[in-house]
Structure formats: structure tokens, C-alpha cells
Amino acid sequence: MITISLTFLGALLAAPLAAVLATALEKGWSAYFQTFGDPDTRAAIRLTLMTAAIVVPLNTVFGITAAWCIAKFEFRGKSFLITLIDLPLAVSPVVSGLVYVLLFGLNGWFGAWLQEHEISIVYALPGIVLATMFVTFPYVARELIPLMQQLGNDEEEAAITLGAGGWLTFFRVTLPRIRWGLVYGVILCNARAMGEFGAVSVVSGNIRGMTTTMPLHIEILYNEYNFVGAFAVASMLSLLAVVTLIIKTLVERGAGYRRR
Numbered sequence: 001m002i003t004i005s006l007t008f009l010g011a012l013l014a015a016p017l018a019a020v021l022a023t024a025l026e027k028g029w030s031a032y033f034q035t036f037g038d039p040d041t042r043a044a045i046r047l048t049l050m051t052a053a054i055v056v057p058l059n060t061v062f063g064i065t066a067a068w069c070i071a072k073f074e075f076r077g078k079s080f081l082i083t084l085i086d087l088p089l090a091v092s093p094v095v096s097g098l099v100y101v102l103l104f105g106l107n108g109w110f111g112a113w114l115q116e117h118e119i120s121i122v123y124a125l126p127g128i129v130l131a132t133m134f135v136t137f138p139y140v141a142r143e144l145i146p147l148m149q150q151l152g153n154d155e156e157e158a159a160i161t162l163g164a165g166g167w168l169t170f171f172r173v174t175l176p177r178i179r180w181g182l183v184y185g186v187i188l189c190n191a192r193a194m195g196e197f198g199a200v201s202v203v204s205g206n207i208r209g210m211t212t213t214m215p216l217h218i219e220i221l222y223n224e225y226n227f228v229g230a231f232a233v234a235s236m237l238s239l240l241a242v243v244t245l246i247i248k249t250l251v252e253r254g255a256g257y258r259r260r
Contacts, residue, residue, distance in 0.1 A: 017238055024231035035232040040209040044217035044233070047128070051200075051213060052193040055132045059189050063140025064182070068174075070141075071148030072156070085141050088134055096134045097202025100127055123205035128213065131199035136192045143185030144178055151177055183251050191244040195237065 025032055035041055066085060070078060088096065102108050104121040114121060121127045155177070159169045175182075197215040204211040208220060214237050221230035 017242075020231050020234050020238055023227055024235045026231075027228050031228050032232050035229040036236075038229070040212070041217060041229070041233060043209045044212050044214050045236070047125070047211070048194055048213040048215075050125070051128055051132050052190055054129050055136060055193045056186060056190050059133060059137045060140050060182070060186055062137055063144055063185060063189075066141045067144035067148050068170075070145050072153060082145075085138050085145075088136075088138055093131075093135050093196065093198030094202055097131050097199035100131055100134075100199075100203050122203050123207065123211060125211075127203035128200050128211065131203045132193050132196050135196050135199050136189045139189040139192060140182070140185035143181050143188070147178055147181040148174075180251060184248065187244055187248050187251065191241060194240055 036045075066081070069075075070082060101122055103110055104114060104127065105111050106115065106122075108122075121130070155173050156169050159173045160166075164172070194213075195215060196213075197219075200213055201216055201219075204213070204216060206212055206216055206220070208217075212220065214233055218230050218233050218237070221227075221233065
């Protein structure tokens with residue numbers, strides 16, 4: 001069974017990653033690094049990192065708040081709220097992108113008002129951020145909800161009984177207990193935000209050097225038969241994913257060590 005598992009993983013993960021790196025270095029290291037000197041490539045990397053830098057903190061705040069409400073309180077509509085949180089996992093990212101175009105596009109519900117006030121959402125950074133937020137917002141919440149439910153409310157209730165306020169209870173009691181789950185959710189959210197393609201492709205308009213993230217830029221280079229450039233950018237995106245997985249593994253080991 002272990003051999004079958006390793007063979008399966010090697011065929012699905014190791015071999016494609018090796019193929020990406022081999023194609024990226026097909027014309028040598030100078031051609032590889034020359035790709036990253038291209039202004040459009042640098043713009044795509046910058047936009048990807050900027051989008052992740054905006055989306056991940058916002059989704060972290062939302063995830064903590066939603067998990068806190070769901071795990072700590074009983075209220076009408078709780079099941080509906082959980083369903084809404086799971087919605088992006090069930091809906092195609094392309095559909096979510098189309099929804100934002102329908103709402104904020106030139107012919108969308110708010111298109112005329114946005115144009116009148118010279119506000120650009122679709123085919124601009126705000127649209128990319130909104131689409132990425134929609135796709136990635138379940139990751140922190142879904143990681144924290146079962147963890148908070150499992151931990152219960154005993155320690156929080158004891159802290160409040162001793163006179164601690166809500167914020168003090170959260171930062172001194174709740175946050176230390178959920179910190180490893182929170183870090184794990186943030187890592188997953190960041191990985192998905194940097195690699196998102198479908199929703200961003202719809203709302204960005206693929207304006208080269210302006211609204212193309214790394215995944216979109218890879219597609220453009222590939223369609224232009226610039227295989228070295230496409231796979232060079234793909235290798236960097238893969239490297240970011242590998243770094244994310246290494247951090248995730250270290251977090252899991254840290255969490256496991258502390259549970260023992």
C-alpha cells in the first residue's frame with residue numbers, strides 16, 4: 001500500500017513539478033532569470049502578492065469572527081450561515097467571477113452608478129480582491145469552527161466569571177488555544193489566494209501588465225509559445241506552494257507536539 005501511495009504521489013506531484021522545472025531551465029539559467037526581468041512578469045508577481053496581502057488578513061478576521069459566533073452561540077439561522085460559508089467550496093470559481101461582473105460590470109446592476117462616480121471594480125484591483133476573497137473566505141472559518149466547538153466554552157466562562165472582558169478573554173484565553181488551527185487556516189487561504197485562476201480570470205479582463213496575476217500571466221506566456229517564460233513563472237508559483245506546504249507541515253508538527 002505504501003508503494004502504491006508513493007507511486008501515485010510521484011506520478012501526480014513529483015513528476016509534473018520536475019517537468020515544470022526542467023522546461024523552465026531548458027534554455028539555461030540566464031533565460032530563466034531573464035523572464036523575471038520582464039516588466040509584465042514583475043507586475044504579475046507584484047499583483048499576486050498584493051492581492052494575497054489584502055485578502056488573507058480580511059479573511060482571517062472574517063474567519064475568526066464567524067467561527068466565534070458559530071462555535072460559541074446558539075442563534076436562529078446558524079445552519080444557514082454555515083451553508084453560506086461552505087458555498088464557495090461548492091460553486092465554480094468562474095461562476096463567482098461572473099456574479100461580480102453582473103453586479104459591478106459596465107452593464108451590471110451597479111455599473112452605471114460606479115461609472116458616474118468614476119469607480120472601477122471589474123477589470124481592476126478591487127474586482128480581483130473581491131473575487132479572490134469570495135473563493136478563499138471558507139478556509140480560515142472551516143478550520144476554526146470544529147476546533148472551537150471541540151474546545152468548548154468552559155475556560156472562557158471561567159475568565160468572564162473572574163471579571164475579564166470580552167476582548168481580554170479572547171486574546172488571553174481563546175486565541176492561544178486556537179493559534180495553531182488559525183495559522184493552518186491562514187496558510188491554506190494564502191496558498192489558494194496566490195493560485196486562484198478562474199474567478200480572477202473573469203473579473204480581471206486579462207490586461208497584460210495591469211490586471212494579470214501570476215496564474216493568468218502563465219497562461220498568456222504559454223499561449224504565445226513562450227514555454228520557458230511560462231514554466232519559469234510556473235516554477236516560482238510552485239516554489240511558493242512548496243514553501244507553503246513546508247510551513248503547513250511545520251505548523252502541524254508544532255501543533256502535534258503541543259497536544260502530547
